[in-house]
Amino acid sequence: MSKKIGLFFGTQTGNTESVAEQIRDEFGGDVVTLHPIYEADTSTFDEYELLIIGSPTWDIGQLQSDWESFFPDLDEIDFNGKLVAYFGDGDQYGYADNFQDAIGILEEKISQRGGKTVGYWSTDGYDFNESRAVRNGKFVGLALDTGSQSDLTDERIKTWVAQLKTEFGL
Numbered sequence: 560m561s562k563k564i565g566l567f568f569g570t571q572t573g574n575t576e577s578v579a580e581q582i583r584d585e586f587g588g589d590v591v592t593l594h595p596i597y598e599a600d601t602s603t604f605d606e607y608e609l610l611i612i613g614s615p616t617w618d619i620g621q622l623q624s625d626w627e628s629f630f631p632d633l634d635e636i637d638f639n640g641k642l643v644a645y646f647g648d649g650d651q652y653g654y655a656d657n658f659q660d661a662i663g664i665l666e667e668k669i670s671q672r673g674g675k676t677v678g679y680w681s682t683d684g685y686d687f688n689e690s691r692a693v694r695n696g697k698f699v700g701l702a703l704d705t706g707s708q709s710d711l712t713d714e715r716i717k718t719w720v721a722q723l724k725t726e727f728g729l
């Protein structure tokens with residue numbers, strides 16, 4: 560694999576960082592570089608044509624706070640020509656009306672700025688009422704619930720990364 564992937568993530572309590580590391584390891588080699596979003600600037604995005612964006616949802620339907628701070632900067636990035644995959648962590652039982660909203664918010668903005676979304680994920684096997692992350696009956700990316708469905712996390716990551724290898728053309 561010669562193409563490189565930039566994975567940009569935010570985390571409050573470490574769960575999304577652990578998932579980011581698992582995704583990197585599942586791709587293998589040095590294909591994926593992790594970038595905590597609080598350390599990134601807009602030019603960091605220019606280094607990649609393949610992007611993975613990760614955020615948990617916090618505070619009832621909000622972005623993780625580092626993503627919240629970075630959000631206005633997304634307007635300065637040209638995502639045309641980039642393939643962008645999303646993953647999130649959330650709590651479908653505790654926050655059933657806002658499950659995974661954060662990746663829906665990020666996908667909406669980044670696709671408006673030209674990014675092409677890859678890595679859509681079925682809603683089968685989840686139990687929630689509302690989500691800003693669902694478009695045309697699918698999640699815009701990998702939806703994890705590391706609190707309530709931790710036993711499914713490893714398999715979901717493996718399946719999604721295999722899907723991404725194809726969709727990224729790796």
Ligand SMILES: Cc1cc2nc3c(=O)[nH]c(=O)nc-3n(C[C@H](O)[C@H](O)[C@H](O)COP(=O)(O)O)c2cc1C
Nearest residue numbers: 571572573574575615618619620649650654658659
């Ligand atoms: C106060 C609070 C608010 C939350 N709000 C949401 C929410 O609106 N939607 C959701 O899907 N998960 C919500 N969660 C669950 C978190 O996304 C979940 O705990 C996640 O694992 C945190 O990831 P992190 O460790 O990477 O920050 C909330 C959790 C807390 C404690």
